[in-house]
Amino acid sequence: MHQREGLGKNGRNPWLSGNFAPIEKELPLTQCSYTGTIPDEFAGGQYIRNGGNPVSNGDLGRDAHWFDGDGMLSGVLFRRSKRSGEIQPEFTNRFILTDVYLSAKTSSRLTKPILPSIATLVNPQESLITVILCILRTLALVLRSHLPGSQKSIKKIGVANTALYFHDGRALATCESGPPMRIKLPELATAGWYNGKTAEGEGNHTTEKGPVFGGSGPLGWFREWATAHPKVDPNTKELILYHNTFIPPFVKYSIIQSTHTSPKSEKPSHPTSMLNRPVPGIASAKMMHDFGVSRAYTVIMDLPLSLDPLNLVKSRHVIDYNPKGRSRFGIFPRYRPQDIEWFETNPCCIFHTANTWQTADTKLVNMLCCRLTSAVLIYGAGNIMAPTYDVPVDLQEEEQCRLYYYEFKLSNNKSTGTILNQWALAATPFEFPVVRDDVSMSAAKYIYGCSVGGTSFGAALGGAVKINALVKIDVETLIAKGKRKPPTPIKGCVDQRDIDAVLASSDPHDPIKIFKLPDGHCTQEPRFVSRRDGTSEDDGWLVTYVFDESTQLLADGEPKDDAYSELWIIDAKSMVNVVAKIRLPQRVPYGFHGNWMSQDEIVEQRPVEVLRSLPSSILNYGEAS
Numbered sequence: 001m002h003q004r005e006g007l008g009k010n011g012r013n014p015w016l017s018g019n020f021a022p023i024e025k026e027l028p029l030t031q032c033s034y035t036g037t038i039p040d041e042f043a044g045g046q047y048i049r050n051g052g053n054p055v056s057n058g059d060l061g062r063d064a065h066w067f068d069g070d071g072m073l074s075g076v077l078f079r080r081s082k083r084s085g086e087i088q089p090e091f092t093n094r095f096i097l098t099d100v101y102l103s104a105k106t107s108s109r110l111t112k113p114i115l116p117s118i119a120t121l122v123n124p125q126e127s128l129i130t131v132i133l134c135i136l137r138t139l140a141l142v143l144r145s146h147l148p149g150s151q152k153s154i155k156k157i158g159v160a161n162t163a164l165y166f167h168d169g170r171a172l173a174t175c176e177s178g179p180p181m182r183i184k185l186p187e188l189a190t191a192g193w194y195n196g197k198t199a200e201g202e203g204n205h206t207t208e209k210g211p212v213f214g215g216s217g218p219l220g221w222f223r224e225w226a227t228a229h230p231k232v233d234p235n236t237k238e239l240i241l242y243h244n245t246f247i248p249p250f251v252k253y254s255i256i257q258s259t260h261t262s263p264k265s266e267k268p269s270h271p272t273s274m275l276n277r278p279v280p281g282i283a284s285a286k287m288m289h290d291f292g293v294s295r296a297y298t299v300i301m302d303l304p305l306s307l308d309p310l311n312l313v314k315s316r317h318v319i320d321y322n323p324k325g326r327s328r329f330g331i332f333p334r335y336r337p338q339d340i341e342w343f344e345t346n347p348c349c350i351f352h353t354a355n356t357w358q359t360a361d362t363k364l365v366n367m368l369c370c371r372l373t374s375a376v377l378i379y380g381a382g383n384i385m386a387p388t389y390d391v392p393v394d395l396q397e398e399e400q401c402r403l404y405y406y407e408f409k410l411s412n413n414k415s416t417g418t419i420l421n422q423w424a425l426a427a428t429p430f431e432f433p434v435v436r437d438d439v440s441m442s443a444a445k446y447i448y449g450c451s452v453g454g455t456s457f458g459a460a461l462g463g464a465v466k467i468n469a470l471v472k473i474d475v476e477t478l479i480a481k482g483k484r485k486p487p488t489p490i491k492g493c494v495d496q497r498d499i500d501a502v503l504a505s506s507d508p509h510d511p512i513k514i515f516k517l518p519d520g521h522c523t524q525e526p527r528f529v530s531r532r533d534g535t536s537e538d539d540g541w542l543v544t545y546v547f548d549e550s551t552q553l554l555a556d557g558e559p560k561d562d563a564y565s566e567l568w569i570i571d572a573k574s575m576v577n578v579v580a581k582i583r584l585p586q587r588v589p590y591g592f593h594g595n596w597m598s599q600d601e602i603v604e605q606r607p608v609e610v611l612r613s614l615p616s617s618i619l620n621y622g623e624a625s
Contacts, residue, residue, distance in 0.1 A: 013064040013383055018557050019522070019547045019565075020590050022053040022069065027585060029077060029090040029187060036580035038078060038087045038569065039541060041532050044599025046186050047543050047567065048075035049524065050173055051591015052161040055101055056110040065118035066381035066465075070104070071096035071161035071173055074545070074588045076567050077186045089567070089582045096160045096173055096181055097190035097612040102152040103145045106615055114141050115157060115177075119382030121318040128312055135309070151615040156193060156221060162228035163593035167239045168258040169606035170199060171597060174228040176244065176289065179213050185602045190612040195224065196256055196275055201610045211275045213243065213254065223252065223276065228593075229352070231293040234438045236268040240293050240334070242300065246285040246308055249278035251300060253337045260604060270335045279337045281330055284308060287319060287378075292356030292367045295441050298337070299356055299367055299408075302328040304347045305375055321375035323347055323389040331365055331408055331417070343408050343417045346395055346490050349375050354403065354433030354447045355440055355475075363410055364420070368447060368475060370431045371404035371424070373397040380465070397491055403430040403447060405479055421486065424493040425478040426512055428471055428502060432525035432593070436537060445476040445537050448526060448572070453499050453516060466522045466549075466590075469499065470542060472575050474511035481511075513575040515542075520550025527596045528572060541579065542570045543596065545588045552587065563587040 014020065052069020074093040081088055095101055100114050107114075116134040120126055145154040158178015165172055172180035172194055182191035182199035192200020195212040199205060214224030223245055230241035237258035244251050254275045257268060279300055287307035292299035304325025311320050325347050332340040354368040376399060379386040402424040409418045432450040439445075451469040482494040495512060497505075502512045517523055526542035534540060545565050552563040565588040571577040 012558075013062065015064045015066050015068075015381070015383060016054075018553060019549065019559060019563075019587060020066075021559060022055075023072075023093075023586065023589060024055075025586060026094055027092055029092045030585050032076070032089045032091050032582050032584055034089055034580055034582040036569070036578065038089065038580050038582075039529075039531070040087070041529060041540075042078040042569075043080040043087050044078065044602065045529070046075050046077040046597045046602060047527060047594060048073055048164055048171075048185075048188065048597060049545060049588065049591055049594030050160075050162060050164050051589060052159070053095070053589060053591075054113050055095065056104045056107075056113045062112050063117040063119040063123070064383070065122075067118050068113065068115070069159065069161055070101045070113075071098065071159050071175065071181075072589075072591075073164065073173065073183065073188045074591070075186065075188055076582060076584070091582075091584045091586075092186070092188055093586075093588070094188040094190075096183070097614070098158060098160055098178075098181065099145075099152065099154040099156050100159055102612075102615065103141075103150070103154050106151040107141075114138060114154070115159070117382070118319065118378075119384060122378055122382055123384050124317065124387050125384070126317075128315065128317075131318065132312060158193075158225070161592070164595045165230060165232060166595070166597055166601050167230075167232050168237070168256070169260045169604055170194065171601075171605070174226065174230065176228050177225055179224045179226055180230075182608075184608050184611065185597055185605060191608045191610075192612060196254060196273070199608075201608045201612070202606060203609045211273075213275065215276050219247070222247075226254075227288065227291065229290040231291075231441075233268075233293070233295070234440055235266040235295070238268050240298065242279065242288070242291060243276070244286070244288045246310070249280070250282045250285050251279040251288070252276045253279050253298070255335070274335065277337050279330065279332075279340060281328075281340055281342055285310070289351045290353050290369075292353045292369070293334070293441060294356045294358045294365060296334055296358050296362055297331050297356070297365050298334055299353075299365065300330040300332075300340070301350055302330060303349060305349055305378070319378060321349070321378070323374065323391050324395065329367075329406070329408065331410065341410060341412075341417050343419050345419055345422060346397075348373055349377065351377065352431065352433055354449070355435045355444050357441060357443050365408045365410060366443070366479075367406045367408070368425075368433070369404055369406070370401055370433055370449070372401045373399055377401070400427075401429055401431055402426060402493065403428075403433065403449065403473055403475070405475075405482065421483065422490055423482060423487040425475060425482070426473060426495040427493050427497060428473075428495075428499050428512060428514070430471060430473070432467075434526055434528055434542075436528045436530060436540070438530070439537060443476065445474060447473050447475050448528060448542060449473070450523070450525060451499060451514065467524060468517045468522055470515040470517075470523065470526055470544070470570070470575070472513045472515075472538070472572065477511040515570060515575045517546065518548075521546055521548050522590070523547075523568075524590055525593055526570070527594050529596050536573070538573045540572050542572050544568055544570070544594075545584075546581075547587060547590070559587055
């Protein structure tokens with residue numbers, strides 16, 4: 001029997017409670033107090049984190065999933081005072097003004113979001129009739145938004161709630177259900193949808209000609225959906241991304257060249273952008289959240305996790321995991337998706353890759369990723385008990401999520417290739433991986449990420465995952481150790497210590513270092529900011545939001561009215577010292593992915609002529625309390 005985990009003691013879904021609870025108040029850039037010393041390298045830059053924050057939130061006991069919600073950006077700008085030269089942090093948070101958000105704001109009677117919750121789509125306990133009715137409700141609301149009297153029509157259903165990146169003079173917010181959305185820095189205002197050439201709000205958006213995401217025709221709006229995790233080559237400044245849809249060809253692929261290149265940028269070997277190229281070999285619609293990109297190759301992951309409305313006619317749910325299926329990795333030269341070579345192995349789920357690189361002779365492609373041994377995260381993140389499966393003995397694995405290493409041997413043909421190595425680097429639970437930007441797509445030495453002390457990510461998700469540790473892994477050392485003495489393929493692990501054993505280590509050269517937060521404190525994905533003229537790859541800082549649940553929550557587990565978060569700046573080399581703590585004027589709900597925007601990127605943004613705004617019938621930004 002499949003069942004929901006149950007609501008919290010206050011009747012709320014745990015993903016709508018505590019510091020997961022959405023906030024309504026938006027703040028303009030507001031000065032913050034801080035302790036410690038803010039590194040000079042932070043001057044002029046801005047840390048920004050994206051996350052789901054549902055605006056239609058009247059029903060707190062409804063189906064809700066961590067992946068749901070309208071996009072909200074929370075950022076800290078490090079402004080240097082012209083008078084004193086001191087660095088003054090300023091906080092701001094803004095909803096991303098997508099079509100869905102603007103339509104919801106003009107529909108005051110809505111108590112549930114316009115889009116169906118992923119929890120509904122994935123829950124084996126829900127009847128297929130219920131799922132179909134939820135989808136029909138969404139279609140009806142979208143159609144109604146186009147009728148006379150509606151203040152905002154929904155032309156695109158993307159909520160832009162997952163990540164944020166910078167490319168070619170634009171900051172772009174992402175999610176899988178739409179194209180990227182351009183954001184103006186540092187105030188985090190919404191410009192408009194980006195189509196691969198220009199963004200709404202830019203002066204030439206309606207006059208610029210040429211191919212765009214999705215192409216032309218009635219299905220263009222559908223085929224323009226893009227991955228939430230595009231990659232920007234740190235050397236050529238190319239933007240690489242894929243488009244994943246429900247109709248064949250199920251995956252298309254685009255590369256966007258940058259016109260804002262510096263003298264240090266390498267010239268790309270393909271001088272023009274390449275849009276909407278089909279990727280062959282994928283037989284059905286899949287839930288794809290990330291992929292791998294090296295300097296020369298791209299890795300597409302075709303895993304046994306489907307995302308397909310046609311599942312309903314097969315008496316399966318829209319999102320469905322097959323524990324007896326195969327995990328397939330398709331590798332092709334960056335500009336030639338037609339030359340894809342496939343590699344197969346045991347079933348798993350991978351939501352985030354950490355880094356991808358090839359050897360000098362380009363015969364071996366390496367990839368680091370966070371490998372889950374089942375789809376438990378999808379269910380747990382919706383407050384749903386994962387179904388039990390009859391899994392063959394040879395495919396059974398311990399429930400865990402670890403930093404995992406794949407080494408693929410290319411054979412220059414389209415037959416199934418050979419995976420030379422596939423094993424975990426460490427037993428420490430590991431998700432939300434981060435690599436220093438300027439060494440990505442090459443053999444970086446360090447990967448940073450998040451962990452949960454005393455449990456696994458799968459177990460923690462049962463009650464809404466709380467991250468209480470940041471991890472730094474010397475992947476160069478552990479990969480070399482694994483190749484000298486290979487672990488058992490697929491199920492093996494190089495460093496088998498648990499998190500407590502690593503914390504107890506006094507070895508200054510330990511390949512795993514853990515920053516454990518004080519009791520009651522929880523954090524989120526960090527980002528790396530490098531030291532100017534640093535002497536090593538890890539010479540810099542991790543920046544992350546921190547929330548103290550022991551002092552900022554009430555007895556019923558809900559946030560105090562004046563609850564606040566902090567932004568911590570942590571020495572990445574030692575993984576011990578917190579060099580600065582910035583007190584924010586309000587809390588930042590636990591969210592997804594962030595990024596560091598440098599002063600140069602903020603200054604060099606392309607001009608925006610028109611910004612999106614709320615309809616005149618709604619209170620303007622800054623007027624609501």
